[in-house]
Amino acid sequence: MSFKYTPNTLKKLEQLFEEARYRVRYEKGNFNSGFCVLEDKRIAVINRFLNVEGRINALLEILPTLSVKEEELSGDMLKWYKQLLENPGGEGNQSVQTQMDL
Template sequence: MLSPTKNSLKKVETLAKELGYTVRYEKGHFQSGYCLVESKKVVVVNRFFDTEGRLNVLYDVLSTFREEAQGELSDPSRKLWKKLRPFLGIRGEEE
């Protein structure tokens, strides 16, 4: 996994957005996670979580992603996706 820094969080947020997720930070008494709102993928993260907690939520959401979207990703996101897939338990075609 990546070290829990704001830079790492930004990279994973960008990856999630390129995979079709909308990432939102909201306050409240709730568990973070994701949901489908009118067929849109929305990740809602508790804004009071620290950087490591935010990354863990995004990792959890990305671990459910099973489609191959390699062609739609920017080059930095493609490299990050390839690096994270083994840690997220995602198998797929190797490049």
């Protein structure tokens, strides 16, 4: 899958986490991988010093580890979520929609 590392893509990923009932917070800290997930509180903490690309990559790395109830996601988010899970490494010619109607 290929997509652009833009603020719009980051916003869409944040919305996906919100629909999955996870809060995304940007905090400073000493994270080895750039993020920390607090499963009990359903919070993903991302290193705030990461740029947009780093934040997107951290969220993409977290996504497969979460327990997301697919029935809670809207139609567009569910489709995008499944595309992200099918090809998390960014390999292949499949294109992922990053534009949303807000």
